[in-house]
Amino acid sequence: MDNLLYFGIALFMKWKPFTHTGNQYDLSHLHPFKLDVTQPETTKVEEKIFQFKVIFSLHCFSKTTKEGDDPLLEYSDNRETRTFCFERYQLSFQLPAIIRDIHKKRCNHTGKGNFFIIELSDDDGNEIEYEIYFDIDMAKSREQPMTLYIQSAYVRDDESKAYRHKTKKIGFYIIAYNKSIGKPIKTPR
Secondary structure: OOOOOEEEEEEEEEEOOOOEOEEEEOOOOOOEEEEEEOOOOOOOOOOEEEEEEEEEHHOOEEEEHHHHHHOOHHHEEOOOEEEEEEEEEEEEEOHHHHOOHHHHOOOOEOOOOOEEEEEEEEOOEEEEEEEEEEEEEOOOOOOOOEEEEEEEEEEHHHHHOOOOOOHHEEEEEHHHHHHHHHHOOOOOO
16 A cells, blocks of 8 residues: 555555666656646537546556566556566656647547547657557546546557457547546447
8 A cells, every 4th residue: 555645635646666677667757647628618518627636557557467477577556466567668658748638639438438549659759559548537526626547558469459440439528528427428339
């Protein structure tokens, strides 16, 4: 539980640095932050401001531990232990900026109750498909922000890309509005 930081009345993950072979990997870029997203007024809707507390899961910089993985690469939170992934870690530096613009991205419904976006380049401008999975939890009261939980982020391999063709596009403002009022979002068929 020492990863948890009390912030207002909500618990947030504050990631400890990871140390391996004498090198320290700072994770402070994945500490929680507040985000306000304004849905512009249109002829159909009034302007709305959605307030979020953004938190990142350990899956954004680690991967499932497999037999034979180096035990010195293990990283734990209060729920699970996984293997630190240098590729995911490097890409995770982009996450805060990507999430600050999430309302401008094409969101996709996974059909399993969460959503994802795809960022198409890495820090060096190389074309990749960096998938970022997220969900939004309704606020406990009107005075509190909703939680925008970044569940995982990684580059998909060729074998698993076929799954994505079964997803449906959904607007971020639709997700945010429905989650803000507790309205279920129908799973696409």
